[in-house]
Amino acid sequence: MAAPTDFTLKPHPTISKGEGPLLVCVLDGFGENKIKDDYNAVHVAETPCTDALRAVPGRFRTLKAHGTAVGLPSDDDMGNSEVGHNALGAGQLIDQGAALVDKALASGSIFSGEGWQYVSPAFGANTLHFIGLLSDGGVHSRTDQLHGCVRGAAERGAKRIRLHILTDGRDVPDGSSLKFVEELEGVLAELQAKGCDAKIASGGGRMGVTMDRYEADWNIVKKGWEAHVLGEAPHYFKDAHTAIKTLRKDDSEKPVSDQWLDPFVIVGEDNAPVGTVQDGDAVVIFNFRADRVIELSKALEYAEFDKFDRKRWPQTRFVGMMQYDGDLKLPTNYLVPPPAISGTSGEFLAKNGQRTFVCSETQKFGHVTFFWNGNRSGYFDEELETYVEIPSDTVPFNEAPDMKAREICEAGKAALRSGKYDQVRINFANPDMVGHTGDLAATVHCCALVDQCVKELLEVVDEVKGRFLVTADHGNADDMAQRDKKTKAPLVQEGKVVSLTSHTLAPVPLFIGGAGLPADIKLRDDLPEAGLGNVAATVFNLMGFEAPSHMQPTLLA
Numbered sequence: 375m376a377a378p379t380d381f382t383l384k385p386h387p388t389i390s391k392g393e394g395p396l397l398v399c400v401l402d403g404f405g406e407n408k409i410k411d412d413y414n415a416v417h418v419a420e421t422p423c424t425d426a427l428r429a430v431p432g433r434f435r436t437l438k439a440h441g442t443a444v445g446l447p448s449d450d451d452m453g454n455s456e457v458g459h460n461a462l463g464a465g466q467l468i469d470q471g472a473a474l475v476d477k478a479l480a481s482g483s484i485f486s487g488e489g490w491q492y493v494s495p496a497f498g499a500n501t502l503h504f505i506g507l508l509s510d511g512g513v514h515s516r517t518d519q520l521h522g523c524v525r526g527a528a529e530r531g532a533k534r535i536r537l538h539i540l541t542d543g544r545d546v547p548d549g550s551s552l553k554f555v556e557e558l559e560g561v562l563a564e565l566q567a568k569g570c571d572a573k574i575a576s577g578g579g580r581m582g583v584t585m586d587r588y589e590a591d592w593n594i595v596k597k598g599w600e601a602h603v604l605g606e607a608p609h610y611f612k613d614a615h616t617a618i619k620t621l622r623k624d625d626s627e628k629p630v631s632d633q634w635l636d637p638f639v640i641v642g643e644d645n646a647p648v649g650t651v652q653d654g655d656a657v658v659i660f661n662f663r664a665d666r667v668i669e670l671s672k673a674l675e676y677a678e679f680d681k682f683d684r685k686r687w688p689q690t691r692f693v694g695m696m697q698y699d700g701d702l703k704l705p706t707n708y709l710v711p712p713p714a715i716s717g718t719s720g721e722f723l724a725k726n727g728q729r730t731f732v733c734s735e736t737q738k739f740g741h742v743t744f745f746w747n748g749n750r751s752g753y754f755d756e757e758l759e760t761y762v763e764i765p766s767d768t769v770p771f772n773e774a775p776d777m778k779a780r781e782i783c784e785a786g787k788a789a790l791r792s793g794k795y796d797q798v799r800i801n802f803a804n805p806d807m808v809g810h811t812g813d814l815a816a817t818v819h820c821c822a823l824v825d826q827c828v829k830e831l832l833e834v835v836d837e838v839k840g841r842f843l844v845t846a847d848h849g850n851a852d853d854m855a856q857r858d859k860k861t862k863a864p865l866v867q868e869g870k871v872v873s874l875t876s877h878t879l880a881p882v883p884l885f886i887g888g889a890g891l892p893a894d895i896k897l898r899d900d901l902p903e904a905g906l907g908n909v910a911a912t913v914f915n916l917m918g919f920e921a922p923s924h925m926q927p928t929l930l931a
């Protein structure tokens with residue numbers, strides 16, 4: 375889409391601006407799943423508030439939040455926070471990172487672009503490193519894309535390739551990391567047979583190694599740096615298969631999840647690391663999604679860097695699969711140009727003098743700011759926007775499933791009452807972050823808490839004669855069990871239901887209302903296929919404006 379040039383918002387012909395503000399509330403990972411059994415934590419939890427909202431005629435519906443409806447390559451792709459918040463904030467269908475990389479690989483353009491030209495001088499005498507999440511989850515990366523890049527590099531003259539792999543178990547079933555390692559080893563064997571020296575060099579579980587986000591804990595990145603770049607880790611193995619088998623402790627009482635494997639380094643017969651990063655090497659981060667690789671990108675690229683002691687900062691030819699931050703222009707070099715997202719709702723609001731309050735905790739802070747604003751960091755207009763980040767805990771979230779929901783709720787209530795804002799936008803992280811742990815009881819607990827927080831917020835919305843729009847970005851807590859593909863019955867192994875840690879394909883709820891919303895305003899019933907991209911136009915209408923014409927249609931009748 376061409377960037378809009380006219381940012382003037384027209385008043386809506388029939389819906390006037392309310393007396394109070396509009397609350398926009400995202401319940402992260404709170405899907406509306408058809409399967410309503412004991413493993414649907416949203417269903418099991420005591421949720422009197424959202425239950426009551428579901429029963430209001432004309433003010434509840436579901437929205438598509440996965441697959442092509444949110445710009446992902448296929449309808450088998452579950453939604454995720456990045457694409458969800460992009461769509462919610464931009465009101466447009468955006469071809470997302472995964473789809474862009476697929477296209478660049480299919481056409482071969484990835485191998486002729488500037489990013490590739492930047493890394494290829496290292497192919498002859500130096501090493502080409504790939505660092506990223508090894509799974510087919512399709513949220514941050516995909517193994518087929520990695521295989522395509524590795525094969526493409528070998529065909530184009532890379533003599534020595536090293537892989538630094540983060541194990542998943544979060545966007546894919548726990549325990550699947552071994553399968554992805556085996557597949558990768560297969561590809562590497564193929565290359566070795568053709569004379570390319572290709573090996574796995576280091577790794578670790580994504581939640582403790584390398585893939586921190588929003589600067590929640592730089593120590594995670596430090597551990598990754600030490601393993602991938604310096605070749606230092608608490609564990610050394612001769613091969614990745616043994617590393618994962620050993621670190622998972624599958625036979626023990628409490629096996630370790632793929633998400634939390636310790637960092638490890640692969641060593642050769644001489645016990646020296648097989649693939650530290652050296653001056654002159656090329657480094658490719660193969661994740662297409664930004665949030666969890668921005669910190670590593672800074673460590674690789676920035677001369678001035680004080681987040682941890684790098685000990686050694688090799689001068690590399692470093693590229694990202696994408697440019698992860700368009701404002702920071704980070705990294706400078708990348709393989710696939712990112713989606714162009716302009717004319718987002720945040721920009722329109724700021725350019726029309728609307729005051730916004732945005733709040734979440736660290737784990738989702740960038741979701742309601744950076745992703746919401748079309749992968750743009752910072753403010754559109756600092757005078758008009760207030761962004762509040764509440765620091766997240768750094769423990770596994772099932773151990774403290776309340777997370778910062780209470781604090782976010784209080785901040786939201788205060789902002790609604792303050793009279794200082796036209797839109798109050800918040801995100802509750804719990805159903806998603808606790809859902810990813812696979813801990814059913816903790817997830818049920820936090821769904822009830824979030825429902826209670828929504829109840830309190832809506833009471834304040836009524837008190838200030840405001841309006842609300844409550845929705846979610848994708849499913850997660852709504853299914854905590856892996857299931858038989860045909861019967862949908864939970865899978866049982868060794869007498870226990872196998873937990874599901876990933877997002878789901880479920881649609882999400884959309885609730886509107888508030889004492890300030892005229893009784894005749896209802897949701898339309900002629901857009902059964904509507905998705906997250908339809909929310910922004912709805913938000914403009916609820917704030918008394920006509921939606922910009924480049925946005926997906928409003929959901930109001």
Ligand SMILES: O=C(O)[C@H](O)COP(=O)(O)O
Nearest residue numbers: 454455456513544545806
């Ligand atoms: O990064 C993560 O935590 C998961 O891969 C995806 O979760 P999110 O899309 O909800 O952030």
Ligand SMILES: [Mn+2]
Nearest residue numbers: 402403455847
């Ligand atoms: Mn999310």
Ligand SMILES: [Mn+2]
Nearest residue numbers: 403806807810
């Ligand atoms: Mn998630």
